[in-house]
Amino acid sequence: xYKTHTCGELRAAHxxxxxxxxGWVHRRRDHGGVIFLDLRxxxxxxxxxxxxxxxxxxxxxxxxVRNEFVLQVRGVVRRRPAGMxxxxxxxxxxxxxxxxxxxxxxxxxxxxxxxxxxxxxxxVRLKYRYLDxxxxxMARNLVLRHRVVKFIRDYMDAHGxxxxxxxxxxxxxxxxxxxxxVPSRIHPGKFYALPQSPxxxxxxxxxxxxxxxxxxxxxxxxxxxxxDRQPEFTQLDVEMSFVxxxxxxxxxxxxxxxxxxxxxxxxxxxxxxxxxxxYAEAMARFGKDxxxxxxxxxxxxxxxxxxxxxxxxxxxxxAHGGHVRGLNVKGQAEWxxxxxxxxxxxxRPYGAKGLAYLALTSSGEVRxxxxxxxxxxxxxxxxxxxxxxxxxxxxxxxDKPSVVFESLGRLRVHLGERLGLCDPNLLAxxxxxxxxxVVWSEAEKRWDPSHHLFTSPALEDIPLLDSAPGQARxxxxxxxxxxxxxGGGSIRIHDRALQEKVFQLxxxxxxxxxxxFGHMLEAFxxxxxxxxGIAPGIDRLCMVLAGEENxxxxxxxPKNQQAADVMAGAxxxxxxxxxxxxxxxxVAAE
RNA sequence: GGGGGCGUGGUGUAGCUGGCCUAACACGCGGCCCUGUCAAGGCCGAGACCGCGGGUUCGAAUCCCGUCGCUCCCGCCA
Numbered sequence: 001x002y003k004t005h006t007c008g009e010l011r012a013a014h015x016x017x018x019x020x021x022x023g024w025v026h027r028r029r030d031h032g033g034v035i036f037l038d039l040r041x042x043x044x045x046x047x048x049x050x051x052x053x054x055x056x057x058x059x060x061x062x063x064x065v066r067n068e069f070v071l072q073v074r075g076v077v078r079r080r081p082a083g084m085x086x087x088x089x090x091x092x093x094x095x096x097x098x099x100x101x102x103x104x105x106x107x108x109x110x111x112x113x114x115x116x117x118x119x120x121x122x123x124v125r126l127k128y129r130y131l132d133x134x135x136x137x138m139a140r141n142l143v144l145r146h147r148v149v150k151f152i153r154d155y156m157d158a159h160g161x162x163x164x165x166x167x168x169x170x171x172x173x174x175x176x177x178x179x180x181x182v183p184s185r186i187h188p189g190k191f192y193a194l195p196q197s198p199x200x201x202x203x204x205x206x207x208x209x210x211x212x213x214x215x216x217x218x219x220x221x222x223x224x225x226x227x228d229r230q231p232e233f234t235q236l237d238v239e240m241s242f243v244x245x246x247x248x249x250x251x252x253x254x255x256x257x258x259x260x261x262x263x264x265x266x267x268x269x270x271x272x273x274x275x276x277x278x279y280a281e282a283m284a285r286f287g288k289d290x291x292x293x294x295x296x297x298x299x300x301x302x303x304x305x306x307x308x309x310x311x312x313x314x315x316x317x318x319a320h321g322g323h324v325r326g327l328n329v330k331g332q333a334e335w336x337x338x339x340x341x342x343x344x345x346x347x348r349p350y351g352a353k354g355l356a357y358l359a360l361t362s363s364g365e366v367r368x369x370x371x372x373x374x375x376x377x378x379x380x381x382x383x384x385x386x387x388x389x390x391x392x393x394x395x396x397x398x399d400k401p402s403v404v405f406e407s408l409g410r411l412r413v414h415l416g417e418r419l420g421l422c423d424p425n426l427l428a429x430x431x432x433x434x435x436x437x438v439v440w441s442e443a444e445k446r447w448d449p450s451h452h453l454f455t456s457p458a459l460e461d462i463p464l465l466d467s468a469p470g471q472a473r474x475x476x477x478x479x480x481x482x483x484x485x486x487g488g489g490s491i492r493i494h495d496r497a498l499q500e501k502v503f504q505l506x507x508x509x510x511x512x513x514x515x516x517f518g519h520m521l522e523a524f525x526x527x528x529x530x531x532x533g534i535a536p537g538i539d540r541l542c543m544v545l546a547g548e549e550n551x552x553x554x555x556x557x558p559k560n561q562q563a564a565d566v567m568a569g570a571x572x573x574x575x576x577x578x579x580x581x582x583x584x585x586x587v588a589a590e
Numbered sequence: 591g592g593g594g595g596c597g598u599g600g601u602g603u604a605g606c607u608g609g610c611c612u613a614a615c616a617c618g619c620g621g622c623c624c625u626g627u628c629a630a631g632g633c634c635g636a637g638a639c640c641g642c643g644g645g646u647u648c649g650a651a652u653c654c655c656g657u658c659g660c661u662c663c664c665g666c667c668a
Contacts, residue, residue: 027628027629027630029626029627029628029630029631030624030627030630031624031625031626031627031630031631032623032624032625033624033625033626034625034626034627035625035627036626036627036628036630038628047627047628049626049627051625052625053625066619067618080626081626084626084627084628086627086628088628089628092628095626109600109618109619110600110601110618111600111601112600112601112602112618113600113601113617113618115629116617116629118601118602118617119601119602120601120602121597121601121602121660121661122660122661123659123660123661124600124601173668174668175668176667176668177666177667177668178666178667196667196668197668199668221667222667223666223667224665224666224667226662226663226667227661227662227663229667349593349663349664350664448668449668450668451668452668453668454668455668506668560660560661561660561661561662562659562660
């Protein structure tokens with residue numbers, strides 16, 4: 001037996017116990033006589049002492065030991081001498097007096113330090129991911145993720161859900177993101193696709209009468225990476241029958257409220273119940289449909305005050321159906337012209353052509369790019385609208401609505417981070433509802449579903465689908481946490497006629513629709529219950545709960561930004577024989 | 591597809607308005623000393639020719655061009 005105990009569990013109460021421990025050498029301190037070894041396993045760290053005159057052989061063995069060697073140590077638990085305790089260590093009251101030190105496997109010097117949390121180039125970490133995962137931080141993240149998933153499974157089970165696995169080899173649906181394709185050997189020229197989500201399958205499980213389904217589901221999307229996006233990711237996939245929007249939202253809210261309390265007690269919810277914003281409200285107040293509610297600095301509409309104000313930029317902005325909106329950067333009136341120009345540069349990529357400012361210095365002086373154009377009462381009204389006080393800096397963008405929202409929304413987040421307004425221990429969950437059912441795609445010249453093509457429109461808005469599709473609301477809801485969309489769901493269509501109508505609306509040829517989704521349409525004719533669901537992203541959620549800023553930190557073996565696994569070297573070329581079996585010829589490898 | 595940032599010993603950085611750099615510092619690594627530390631300590635030492643290629647120059651880590659890699663972002667993500 002290698003282990004009688006783990007390295008993290010021994011306490012003063014174990015004094016005198018003979019133990020056998022096994023783990024990695026976290027650190028070694030050689031005092032010429034006595035040698036200290038910090039032995040680490042997944043459960044903690046314990047100090048081993050090897051005295052030359054207590055057990056010469058054990059001491060001799062400890063001389064050759066280096067960091068990250070794998071050892072088995074037999075010894076006796078001793079209370080540490082008075083004053084020698086280490087309060088920074090859970091096992092700091094005791095130490096193990098070594099009787100035998102056995103080197104199970106030596107280790108090369110690792111390419112980066114494992115026993116402290118120092119920045120290391122990420123490609124090096126990813127190449128040696130198995131070493132990176134030994135670090136306290138990464139081990140903690142993996143444990144956190146396990147606890148999150150465990151809590152979810154227990155909760156779902158307790159609420160009558162069953163976990164059903166759905167296929168990884170499925171059918172391509174080019175309507176959504178790019179699919180990962182898997183060639184079929186048995187069907188030359190044909191392909192499976194990896195699921196972008198188990199959407200269709202979970203709906204078919206509702207047809208099957210499961211009523212309450214969930215799955216910790218792996219999803220695949222072949223799109224470009226971001227700090228919060230991986231080509232394969234995990235979502236808590238949920239679907240329920242005989243439910244309305246409120247039922248699904250209530251379940252998810254209860255689940256995650258309890259999860260936070262149990263799994264990350266050090267963090268606290270900003271609000272419970274979670275605030276609920278309509279899409280329109282989220283855009284108007286925060287410029288985004290995934291607003292960070294941890295701080296205020298809300299956008300204010302000043303279009304009415306800008307109109308006929310005499311300031312050309314404002315008037316022209318309004319003239320073409322545009323808005324003027326502003327935000328109040330509290331207490332930053334002293335920012336220099338240069339700093340404000342930098343903010344303009346920050347929002348320029350989002351289409352903003354200018355950034356008007358009004359700084360109310362604490363001395364009562366006004367610095368502004370436009371104040372001289374405005375009448376005194378307008379200026380007053382403007383300040384009142386933004387609840388400005390001396391010391392505040394007011395920033396305005398005038399443009400078409402999409403540009404105003406995009407640039408001020410981004411600017412708000414940027415400023416919030418820069419000014420330290422985002423409390424990392426605060427979890428500001430909220431719901432976004434009443435999304436537009438479809439959005440006009442200028443590129444494709446057609447209506448695109450704002451969620452996915454199985455989402456039901458609000459029933460009272462169905463007539464609008466013919467007259468004014470852009471006005472119709474969808475029965476969609478997004479779960480937002482701090483700065484991230486961590487989940488989305490909807491009530492689905494369960495009626496063939498309505499589903500076909502939606503296909504038609506988004507320009508899906510009926511023949512193509514039947515080819516791709518015929519199984520869905522047919523299923524709807526066999527007694528499909530009203531149903532809906534939600535799919536919270538496990539990776540993003542864990543990222544926020546772990547206090548990480550990149551999704552890779554909560555994934556054991558993530559892909560890099562090029563969607564490559566630099567440790568194993570995936571993707572790789574395939575053997576010519578494999579390709580031949582699959583009837584595949586590689587045309588260009590550039 | 592586009593834009594920004596970065597690329598110096600094993601790791602993290604400094605140097606980068608060209609010559610004092612035959613590249614510095616910290617950690618790590620090796621050796622020696624040290625019987626109580628816990629980021630142990632002291633002394634000594636090895637280790638990069640500055641991502642790669644080309645150019646400018648008497649002279650380049652430092653300037654220019656190209657290229658590759660990593661990263662952040664835009665597009666994209668039903």
